[in-house]
Amino acid sequence: MAIHFIADHNLEALLERLRRYGELHAPVRGDDGVVRFSLLIPGIIPDLTALRTLLPPKKYLLHPRETILSYTSEAGYQLPVEISPPLIMFGLHPCDLAGINYLDRIFLGDEPDPLYAARRSATTLIGVACTPDELCSCQQILSPLKALSDLFLSNVEGGFAVASGSPRGDELLEGIKDILEEQEGDMPEDSRRFFGHAVSEQPRHELDVTLPEWQEYADKCLGCGACSICCPTCYCFDVLEFSGLDGRSAVRVRQWDNCLFKSHAQVAGGMSFRKDRAERFRYRYLHKYRSFGTLHGIPSCVGCGRCRVVCPTGIDLRPLAERLEEVHHG
Amino acid sequence: MRKLRVAIAGLTACSGCQLSLLNCEDELPGLLEQFEFHFFPMACSPALLEGDYDAALVEGCVSMPHEIALLQELRRRSKYLIVLGTCAACGGVAALRNSDERELLRRMVYGQNAVAAETFNPQPLQSVVPVDAVVTGCPPEKDELLRMLTGLVRGALPVSIDYPVCTECRMHENLCLLTERNVLCLGPLTLGGCGARCPSMSVPCEGCRGPVPEANLKETFEIYNQKGFERQTVLERLRRFCPEWKL
Amino acid sequence: MVSALPVPAVIKSIRPLTTDTSLFMLHTEPGHPVASSFLPGQFLELSLPGVGAIPVSYCGYPSADGSIELCIRHVGHVTASLKVALPGDAVGVSGPFGRGFPLLSFAGQDLLLIAGGLGMAPLRSLLLELLKHSELFGRLILLYGARETGALLFLEELLEFKKRGAIELHLGVDHPDFCLVGPPDCRVALLPALLDRLDIDPGRSSAAICGPPVVYPQLVSSLRLQGMSDDRIHLSLERRMKCGVGRCGHCAVGTLLCCVDGPVFSNEDLAGIEGALT
Numbered sequence: 092m093a094i095h096f097i098a099d100h101n102l103e104a105l106l107e108r109l110r111r112y113g114e115l116h117a118p119v120r121g122d123d124g125v126v127r128f129s130l131l132i133p134g135i136i137p138d139l140t141a142l143r144t145l146l147p148p149k150k151y152l153l154h155p156r157e158t159i160l161s162y163t164s165e166a167g168y169q170l171p172v173e174i175s176p177p178l179i180m181f182g183l184h185p186c187d188l189a190g191i192n193y194l195d196r197i198f199l200g201d202e203p204d205p206l207y208a209a210r211r212s213a214t215t216l217i218g219v220a221c222t223p224d225e226l227c228s229c230q231q232i233l234s235p236l237k238a239l240s241d242l243f244l245s246n247v248e249g250g251f252a253v254a255s256g257s258p259r260g261d262e263l264l265e266g267i268k269d270i271l272e273e274q275e276g277d278m279p280e281d282s283r284r285f286f287g288h289a290v291s292e293q294p295r296h297e298l299d300v301t302l303p304e305w306q307e308y309a310d311k312c313l314g315c316g317a318c319s320i321c322c323p324t325c326y327c328f329d330v331l332e333f334s335g336l337d338g339r340s341a342v343r344v345r346q347w348d349n350c351l352f353k354s355h356a357q358v359a360g361g362m363s364f365r366k367d368r369a370e371r372f373r374y375r376y377l378h379k380y381r382s383f384g385t386l387h388g389i390p391s392c393v394g395c396g397r398c399r400v401v402c403p404t405g406i407d408l409r410p411l412a413e414r415l416e417e418v419h420h421g
Numbered sequence: 422m423r424k425l426r427v428a429i430a431g432l433t434a435c436s437g438c439q440l441s442l443l444n445c446e447d448e449l450p451g452l453l454e455q456f457e458f459h460f461f462p463m464a465c466s467p468a469l470l471e472g473d474y475d476a477a478l479v480e481g482c483v484s485m486p487h488e489i490a491l492l493q494e495l496r497r498r499s500k501y502l503i504v505l506g507t508c509a510a511c512g513g514v515a516a517l518r519n520s521d522e523r524e525l526l527r528r529m530v531y532g533q534n535a536v537a538a539e540t541f542n543p544q545p546l547q548s549v550v551p552v553d554a555v556v557t558g559c560p561p562e563k564d565e566l567l568r569m570l571t572g573l574v575r576g577a578l579p580v581s582i583d584y585p586v587c588t589e590c591r592m593h594e595n596l597c598l599l600t601e602r603n604v605l606c607l608g609p610l611t612l613g614g615c616g617a618r619c620p621s622m623s624v625p626c627e628g629c630r631g632p633v634p635e636a637n638l639k640e641t642f643e644i645y646n647q648k649g650f651e652r653q654t655v656l657e658r659l660r661r662f663c664p665e666w667k668l
Numbered sequence: 669m670v671s672a673l674p675v676p677a678v679i680k681s682i683r684p685l686t687t688d689t690s691l692f693m694l695h696t697e698p699g700h701p702v703a704s705s706f707l708p709g710q711f712l713e714l715s716l717p718g719v720g721a722i723p724v725s726y727c728g729y730p731s732a733d734g735s736i737e738l739c740i741r742h743v744g745h746v747t748a749s750l751k752v753a754l755p756g757d758a759v760g761v762s763g764p765f766g767r768g769f770p771l772l773s774f775a776g777q778d779l780l781l782i783a784g785g786l787g788m789a790p791l792r793s794l795l796l797e798l799l800k801h802s803e804l805f806g807r808l809i810l811l812y813g814a815r816e817t818g819a820l821l822f823l824e825e826l827l828e829f830k831k832r833g834a835i836e837l838h839l840g841v842d843h844p845d846f847c848l849v850g851p852p853d854c855r856v857a858l859l860p861a862l863l864d865r866l867d868i869d870p871g872r873s874s875a876a877i878c879g880p881p882v883v884y885p886q887l888v889s890s891l892r893l894q895g896m897s898d899d900r901i902h903l904s905l906e907r908r909m910k911c912g913v914g915r916c917g918h919c920a921v922g923t924l925l926c927c928v929d930g931p932v933f934s935n936e937d938l939a940g941i942e943g944a945l946t
Contacts, residue, residue: 123596123623124596124601125594125595125596127594145591145594146591146592146594150594155592156592160673160674162717162718162760164717164758167674167675167676167758167760168673168674168675168676168715168717168760169673170673197915198915202672202913204915297922297940297941297942298942300942310637310639310640311637311640312637312640313585313587313609313637313640313641314584314585314633314635314636314637315584315585315587315588315591315608315609316584316585316587316588316591317587317588317591320588320591320592321591325917326915326917327916327917327918328910328911328915328916328917329910329916330720330721330910330911330916331580331720332715332716332717332718332719332720332721333568333571333572333718334568334571334572334574334575334577334717334718334719335571335718336448336451336452336455336567336571337451337454338422338454338455338571338574338575338718340718341717341718343715343720343721345916347592348916348917348918349584349588350917352583352584353583353634353635354583355908355918356907356908356918357908358744358906358907358908359722359741359743359744359745359746359747360743360744362881364881364907364908364943364946365943368635370942370943373942374920377920377922377923378917378920381923382923383914383917383920383923383924383925384914384920384923384924384925384928384929385914385928387923401591401597403587403597403599403600403609403641403644404640404643404644571718572718572719574718575716575717575718575719575749576719576748576749576751576752576753577718577719577720577745577746577748577749578745578748580720580745
């Protein structure tokens with residue numbers, strides 16, 4: 092079988108070529124040791140061995156804080172005008188691709204979120220295979236989410252096998268064909284294998300509120316919000332509105348929120364529907380493993396392991412999910 | 422539209438909170454379109470309380486009898502009394518030695534024979550009068566100050582934040598100084614809203630915005646302990662801005 | 669899906685109903701669905717420029733001329749600012765959002781409306797709709813409880829309906845107050861006590877409930893004891909809703925979203941869900 096092969100020594104040439112299609116972003120290790128998706132300046136080598144960036148790629152699609160409406164007394168509320176320049180995201184692991192697939196399902200529905208849709212359609216996704224470590228849980232639960240990408244690179248001896256996953260990918264392949272070699276060989280096992288599975292539609296039991304774990308998590312939690320900020324599929328947002336200095340204009344902004352914060356379930360007058368942290372943990376668990384609304388039954392956890400890495404007290408929901416969810420042992 | 426009548430007063434503090442309002446140079450002309458800063462001794466003289474105010478913004482803690490009188494007067498005349506800064510909200514730096522005997526402190530500062538002004542243990546405003554909103558910080562963030570003011574024009578009090586400094590620190594994709602650099606950072610216990618100003622510059626959080634609601638002291642101290650910080654060291658650090666931290 | 673972009677509206681009038689609650693009459697573009705095509709129990713998002721947006725249940729009739737009636741209690745960030753709003757002020761409205769009461773399933777039934785406090789607002793919208801087509805329904809019974817007689821909303825209107833024989837009205841207050849003359853037939857009793865005295869035929873009745881969450885468990889268990897099945901008990905739930913379109917993640921009840929799957933749920937929908945009725 093023939094594969095498109097790109098040799099390691101052609102990686103820089105590939106990156107240079109990709110820059111023609113848009114602003115190129117990839118995982119880069121900073122001086123502080125933190126790996127972040129960031130603008131890839133020529134001469135800088137992306138870190139393709141790091142399993143996880145600190146923030147997931149959602150930061151490009153849903154900004155931590157952004158204006159969603161602007162108001163003037165003359166024109167009323169209006170959608171912000173934003174020009175989304177083409178963005179090439181290089182080096183996305185399958186979990187992050189699946190995470191984007193989940194966000195797509197939330198924000199590109201019947202009436203797409205205008206900001207998300209504009210940025211998403213300007214984005215090219217280039218995936219890179221990986222080998223999960225002990226913090227990953229992409230193998231734990233088979234997921235119907237699809238780790239879709241425009242191009243996907245799998246490691247083979249001396250370089251990468253490159254496969255297209257979309258018409259956009261075909262176009263890119265055409266554009267880089269002079270640095271590709273057609274090689275005889277088999278595609279390596281696809282590390283996206285955990286995603287794209289049908290899941291049983293059996294309704295699952297309601298969560299047992301008497302499990303001691305809820306209170307154990309609650310006791311350990313600092314309420315710092317890192318787990319959701321660093322989660323590739325946590326999209327909860329708070330909405331705030333600020334008046335302009337002129338008294339005639341305003342902006343409405345949304346910003347990342349966390350279901351473990353006190354205010355998350357608070358309504359006018361101060362009453363909260365999830366007063367204690369143990370209840371909030373069940374909410375978090377439900378959202379991560381079972382999902383809300385039309386996505387019910389599709390786990391939003393893609394197993395990237397970021398929440399475990401960034402939790403200051405090492406909270407890990409996996410042992411509980413092992414017991415409560417349909418788990419794949421393989 | 423009628424301009425809002427505002428009184429701005431400083432009690433025992435460094436005046437930095439009022440200064441951060443005056444530092445909003447680009448915005449001041451716009452603010453003056455909507456506000457009459459009628460009583461603002463730091464910025465304009467003469468300053469006499471007169472009539473009612475839509476809002477009083479008060480910086481600093483209460484530590485002298487005449488400050489109680491001024492505060493009560495402001496409360497009586499104002500629809501909203503807004504706490505400006507950490508000293509007014511928590512006591513702040515001035516309350517650092519509230520656990521020591523007052524007379525001892527007086528002699529330490531003024532010597533054996535000095536006649537000092539009559540003072541008492543510095544207190545947050547809430548211990549003297551009811552307050553309507555708090556804009557914390559040492560000093561408060563410019564954005565928060567301006568939003569509080571523009572909100573008042575619309576009849577709205579500021580929405581309080583309930584997350585710690587860590588939240589915004591992670592949004593900035595910063596390295597965690599506490600867990601990854603073993604630095605004594607008070608981020609997990611400190612109210613956010615500052616955009617993680619210090620940790621973003623690799624400077625640990627000093628807790629200048631006061632306590633976050635629902636702070637998990639037990640677990641946070643467990644981390645400090647694992648990192649080798651004495652309980653007393655952490656407490657002293659915490660109490661620099663908020664003497665009320667108890668354990 | 670309904671557009672979340674607010675359209676301009678103007679406050680036409682503000683009528684104080686009680687010390688902390690006012691009836692706002694808004695006017696928006698005639699024919700806009702936010703005013704013309706909602707079901708009782710649905711809600712709109714009311715935007716107050718520079719302050720924020722809140723979900724508010726409709727409390728009146730759908731109207732083709734762009735008018736919208738909203739009952740506002742001044743307790744939160746946005747509603748506190750509305751306390752100083754004036755006729756002529758500009759606001760924004762979007763909606764309708766969510767699922768309302770299942771009117772079709774009510775045909776031929778006796779209807780038991782149970783309102784507590786501000787919960788009267790959405791049930792007023794339902795009541796008006798039911799009265800418009802009263803020939804389609806059997807008995808219309810309203811149980812309405814509030815803190816004190818002065819906090820009973822739309823009292824004159826309700827008494828008028830009762831006088832006309834259009835509804836059976838049972839009023840209750842938590843505390844006797846200083847009103848020398850209370851409304852007729854108003855008792856000092858909580859809603860569950862009012863309900864217990866009522867004679868209904870559970871086999872041909874449906875219930876619509878909206879009130880403070882604290883009364884829900886007892887009302888539901890009382891209705892079930894009387895033999896009403898879960899699919900005929902409809903409850904309007906309050907949750908924190910920041911977007912109205914199922915995206916902000918705040919309002920889930922179990923795995924249902926209050927803003928899309930609700931706010932009106934049947935008790936059957938809510939079976940076994942932790943915290944649904946608290």
